[in-house]
Amino acid sequence: MSSIHNLDLNLIRVFDAVMEERGASRAAARLGLTQSAVSHALSKLRRLLGDELFVRGPDRMHPTPRAEELAGPIRAALRQIEAAFQGGDFDPGTAETRFVIATSDYVTGTMLPALVRHLAREAPGVGFWIRPFNDLNLVEELDRGTLHLVIGAFGRAPARFVLEPLTVGANVWVMRTGHPATREPFLIDSLARYPHLDILIAGRGAMTAGGTIDQEGLERAYVSSNPMQLEGLLSERGLTRTVGATVSHILAVPPLVAATDLIAFVPRQLALQFRDQGLVFREPPYESPPLRMAMLSHRMMGAHPSVAWLRAQIMAVLHEDTASR
Structure with a gap:
């Protein structure tokens, strides 16, 4: 680039969106632009930087090494510019912003509806992008500022992150109404008698005996029947378990369990929510x-007035929802 004066800040916003979305049409939808406007902006950037930046693949756009090199500094610069223009105050009644939250479909289906209803009244200009965290590197995304918050089940976290407890609930074994296991005492031997439906919502990192996956120092629960614990219990009795299926989305469990002899280990709240659909x-x-x-946030990004406000709203809504149940 010959001079900073040649650079339009909107080009940088387009670069950042394409880098994150890996597609011109998705980036256009995110920015409220036409696809042709995004393509035109990319052409300008390519000429300014003398690099292709993104190479089109069968289903997504792949960044070049130069684009990968630029992504971090550009994201950090945009975050600083956004913070400078927002200033030290955040007025939810007039704010027009979008928060990016990574979580599981379980949280999306059970916790977030009350939050979205509440914020539609309190902050009508605020929107959400709920990202499934199955394949996200949460540590990297939080460090880059591409996530405001993560909601999930965690063990330890690196010191640069803030971990705030939200809810505590029991887990239960769920099965269809009329399942053979409902006609007898549910014992450890029962766990060897019927096929399991495992839920694996985190696919990266090394699995530990404590039922978590370590992802660059962040211990993240993988929400399954904790096979290491179960296999140990069954092995003591000379038994083994059978995995009938594994899914990546916990909301896929109710219809699968309701139609088969599979049993699954899920949060009690989920079992209660679907018990009128043929589940016990x-x-x-x-x-x-x-x-x-x-709730997990970065100490720097999470302290911004807008994110601090969102964290407080989540706490208040969950407390109110728990008290009403």
Whole structure:
């Protein structure tokens, strides 16, 4: 680039959106532009930088090494510019912004509806982009500022992140109404008798014996029946378990369990939500730690007035929802 005076800030916004969305049409929808406007902006950037930046593939656009090199500094610069223009105050009644939250479909289906209803009244100009965190590197995304918050089940977290407890709930074994396991005491032996439906919502990192995956120092629960614990319990009795299926979305569990003899280990709240759709549940026949949901944010980004306000709203809405149940 010959001079900073040749640079239109909107080109940088387009670059950042294409880098994150990996597609011109998705970037256009995110920015409220036409696809042709995004393509035109990319052409300008390519000429200014003397690099192709993105190469079109069968289903997405792939960044060049030069684009990968630019992505971090550009994201950080945009974050600083946004913070400078927002200033030190945040007025939810007049704010027009969008928060990016990474979470599971379980949280999206059980916790977020009350929050979205509440904020539609309190902050009508605020929007959300709910990103599924199955394949996200949460540490990298939080460090880059491409996520405002993450909601999930975590163990330890690096010191540069803030981990705030949200809810605590039990887990249960769920099965269809009329399942053979409902006609007998639900014991550890029962877990070897019927096929399991495992839920694996985190696919990166090294799995630990504690039922978590380590992702660059962030311990993240993978929300399944904790096979290491179960296999240990069954092995002591000379038994093994059978995995009938594995899914990546917890909301896929109710219809699968309702139509088969599969049994699954899920949060009690989910089992209660779907019990009128042909499901029953049983308490685990062994000591099982509760599911602890928490909110994760970066100490720097999470302290911004807008994000601090959002964190407070989430806390208040969950407290109100828990009190009403």
